[in-house]
Amino acid sequence: MTATVAPQRSVPILGEPAAALVTIELRDQSGRILPGLIVGDRWFVVGEEGHRYCIIVRNRSDFRLEIVLSVDGLDVIDGRPASFRKRGYIVNPHRKLVVEGFRQSTEAVAAFRFVPVRESYAAEKYQNTRNVGVIGIALFNEVGSDPWTSDEVRRRLKANPFPGRFATPP
Numbered sequence: 001m002t003a004t005v006a007p008q009r010s011v012p013i014l015g016e017p018a019a020a021l022v023t024i025e026l027r028d029q030s031g032r033i034l035p036g037l038i039v040g041d042r043w044f045v046v047g048e049e050g051h052r053y054c055i056i057v058r059n060r061s062d063f064r065l066e067i068v069l070s071v072d073g074l075d076v077i078d079g080r081p082a083s084f085r086k087r088g089y090i091v092n093p094h095r096k097l098v099v100e101g102f103r104q105s106t107e108a109v110a111a112f113r114f115v116p117v118r119e120s121y122a123a124e125k126y127q128n129t130r131n132v133g134v135i136g137i138a139l140f141n142e143v144g145s146d147p148w149t150s151d152e153v154r155r156r157l158k159a160n161p162f163p164g165r166f167a168t169p170p
Contacts, residue, residue, distance in 0.1 A: 022059055022061075022065070023057070024057050026045050027056060028047065028052070029051055047114035051113065051114055052112060053112050053113070054100040055076075055135065056099075057069070058094075058095075058096045059092065061093055062094075063141060063142065064090055064093065064141075065140065066088045066142075067089050067090075068087070070131075070135070072122040074121065074125075079102040079121070079125070081128075084138055088140070117132045
């Protein structure tokens with residue numbers, strides 16, 4: 001994890017545009033992608049009670065994204081109730097973020113586990129089970145971020161400003 005200065009961000013990116021920017025995986029403790037299904041606009045993942053899991057978000061875009069994640073209605077960075085107003089992780093273009101649990105310090109996390117609702121961290125810490133089982137993600141792009149694709153930048157960097165060396169006489 002690299003520490004960077006938090007950029008000024010715009011409003012959340014929602015719906016289909018967000019799906020085009022990132023991919024999301026849940027992996028079990030052995031590294032296997034957890035099976036699931038999509039019903040309407042809801043995604044369901046099957047996990048085994050007591051097993052740990054991690055969330056992997058891949059930034060497929062050509063610009064940095066701020067990714068705010070919640071598990072069971074709690075922010076993964078501070079373990080408190082989640083909010084769009086909270087800050088998230090900055091993920092560079094074509095890089096991934098792996099979140100293995102609720103952050104307890106810069107080096108330690110409390111692992112995510114599939115447990116009965118009454119044993120969830122949200123139930124034990126806040127006596128609130130309303131969002132247990134829900135994983136939330138909000139994406140933010142930087143205000144004024146460069147709209148050029150990496151291909152466009154490469155093309156411009158390789159451009160020859162003087163291809164003919166001199167102007168031809170009229």
